[in-house]
Amino acid sequence: MLNRRGMLTALVAAALGAGVGTAPATATVTTPGQGAKRRLPWRNWSGSQQSLPAARVAPASVAELQELIAGANGVVRAVGAGHSFMPLVPTDDTIVSLSRLSGVVNHDPRTLQATLWAGSRLGDIGEPLEELGQALVNMPDIDEQALAGCLATATHGTGVDIGCMSTFIEGLQLVDARGQLVDCDAQRNSQLFDAARVSLGALGIITQVRLQNVAPYRLRRETVWRDFDEILDIADSEADKHRNFEFYYIPFSGMGFTDSHDISTEPVSSTEKIDGNEGVRDLQLARDWLEWSPRLRELVLGSYMKTLGDEITVENSWKNYTSERNVRFNEMEYHLPRENGLQALREVRTALETQHPEVFFPIEVRYVKADDIWLSPFYQRDCCSIAVHRYFEEDFKPYFRTIEPIFRKYNGRPHWGKLNTLTQQDFRKLYPRWDDFAAVRREMDPQGRFLNPYLASLFGAGRGKS
Numbered sequence: 102m103l104n105r106r107g108m109l110t111a112l113v114a115a116a117l118g119a120g121v122g123t124a125p126a127t128a129t130v131t132t133p134g135q136g137a138k139r140r141l142p143w144r145n146w147s148g149s150q151q152s153l154p155a156a157r158v159a160p161a162s163v164a165e166l167q168e169l170i171a172g173a174n175g176v177v178r179a180v181g182a183g184h185s186f187m188p189l190v191p192t193d194d195t196i197v198s199l200s201r202l203s204g205v206v207n208h209d210p211r212t213l214q215a216t217l218w219a220g221s222r223l224g225d226i227g228e229p230l231e232e233l234g235q236a237l238v239n240m241p242d243i244d245e246q247a248l249a250g251c252l253a254t255a256t257h258g259t260g261v262d263i264g265c266m267s268t269f270i271e272g273l274q275l276v277d278a279r280g281q282l283v284d285c286d287a288q289r290n291s292q293l294f295d296a297a298r299v300s301l302g303a304l305g306i307i308t309q310v311r312l313q314n315v316a317p318y319r320l321r322r323e324t325v326w327r328d329f330d331e332i333l334d335i336a337d338s339e340a341d342k343h344r345n346f347e348f349y350y351i352p353f354s355g356m357g358f359t360d361s362h363d364i365s366t367e368p369v370s371s372t373e374k375i376d377g378n379e380g381v382r383d384l385q386l387a388r389d390w391l392e393w394s395p396r397l398r399e400l401v402l403g404s405y406m407k408t409l410g411d412e413i414t415v416e417n418s419w420k421n422y423t424s425e426r427n428v429r430f431n432e433m434e435y436h437l438p439r440e441n442g443l444q445a446l447r448e449v450r451t452a453l454e455t456q457h458p459e460v461f462f463p464i465e466v467r468y469v470k471a472d473d474i475w476l477s478p479f480y481q482r483d484c485c486s487i488a489v490h491r492y493f494e495e496d497f498k499p500y501f502r503t504i505e506p507i508f509r510k511y512n513g514r515p516h517w518g519k520l521n522t523l524t525q526q527d528f529r530k531l532y533p534r535w536d537d538f539a540a541v542r543r544e545m546d547p548q549g550r551f552l553n554p555y556l557a558s559l560f561g562a563g564r565g566k567s
């Protein structure tokens with residue numbers, strides 16, 4: 102790994118005849134404003150959202166949560182791990198975390214279903230589930246999120262035959278705006294169930310979720326560096342061939358890599374791996390020194406990437422989907438009808454490379470199966486998901502303003518947790534069951550106690566004062 106980095110540095114230095122250095126990747130803590138002595142500021146992972154709530158609370162029991170909701174003043178917003186980029190959580194009133202309601206509640210070895218506390222972090226449930234003879238069907242690319250946080254935004258991994266994580270839900274329990282506990286599944290309160298599986302925290306605070314799991318399995322992950330044109334040629338067939346398949350394009354390099362996962366009985370093992378965080382810093386370095394010459398940048402990056410060998414890792418599933426993301430970013434991701442994905446990607450690449458030499462983060466492309474959940478971006482359509490990123494200290498708006506119209510032209514629906522500029526009118530056109538969801542929401546929370554200003558803008562009048 103160090104040798105590989107050294108090689109890139111040497112290539113850049115040779116191209117420039119100069120020394121190089123890397124940029125820091127840690128966030129600075131926001132300085133709180135007036136009243137900060139009594140209030141604990143809240144901010145999300147990337148720093149794109151923040152607020153100064155009157156109260157931040159973490160109930161230790163469902164009864165405590167019910168009491169809290171029944172008695173709270175103003176808006177109540179649930180928070181998971183704060184990993185969404187959109188203003189789903191911020192409020193100046195009350196932010197409630199279920200971090201103290203975590204772990205497995207019960208499980209059924211016959212059906213391979215398990216009920217989990219909604220505040221469980223993904224990274225904390227793989228091992229206990231394995232001990233009970235179960236595993237999640239799929240996972241996203243990090244495991245920091247809270248389970249309820251993931252489900253609220255239709256968080257997904259990749260795999261043409263696998264739905265987003267909300268499709269694993271068999272039943273759930275929530276506390277509504279009156280502080281009442283409500284259960285729902287396909288038989289009981291089925292309309293609520295269709296709405297609540299992807300619900301942005303707008304129907305109530307979810308306390309427990311029953312998931313359909315599978316028996317523990319091992320995955321063989323293979324990473325292969327390739328010319329981008331080759332990736333475009335094989336992407337669709339590779340996606341159909343592997344259980345999980347995704348790929349990345351590295352801007353201004355002509356190169357990318359494919360990542361596939363398949364079930365394996367091979368022993369746990371790993372070849373030498375590139376550290377993704379170091380890799381992103383390398384790309385930043387190349388941008389800093391070679392932004393003025395796209396040709397030289399492609400020559401240097403392309404030559405370097407052609408030297409990179411395949412990586413193979415065999416591990417238990419829950420250890421082989423995710424990695425740590427230490428270099429912070431802001432992100433926009435749209436889920437496009439699968440048949441539009443590659444054409445949209447070509448246009449995104451051209452727009453990026455002709456208009457945005459400042460960008461260095463890779464473009465990520467994944468596949469997700471259609472489902473029947475009212476506010477799922479995958480509602481009734483198999484999708485190809487394309488994500489673009491910008492370093493958290495750099496202004497994401499100009500780049501995302503260029504790319505979003507391409508996603509929209511190809512009929513994309515944005516990831517609920519990731520940056521987009523759509524309004525209620527836009528969403529109503531994209532979601533056939535939008536009005537059904539809105540009706541359930543009004544019934545569950547007539548006074549709009551779960552609506553902050555952003556959600557009030559989507560779902561109509563409510564308090565949403567802050």
Ligand SMILES: Cc1cc2nc3c(=O)[nH]c(=O)nc-3n(C[C@H](O)[C@H](O)[C@H](O)COP(=O)(O)OP(=O)(O)OC[C@H]3O[C@@H](n4cnc5c(N)ncnc54)[C@H](O)[C@@H]3O)c2cc1C
Binds near residue numbers: 246248518
């Ligand atoms: C580094 C990084 C990597 C990511 N990778 C992926 C990926 O691979 N795939 C993908 O699809 N997304 C990915 N995301 C996006 C992320 O998975 C979603 O934004 C997810 O919603 C974040 O979960 P969270 O626990 O942080 O929830 P938060 O961002 O804190 O909250 C998200 C929503 O959940 C609601 N919520 C939280 N808890 C509850 C509850 N108990 N009851 C009701 N509502 C609740 C909140 O009110 C809010 O509306 C990534 C984000 C980052 C920063």
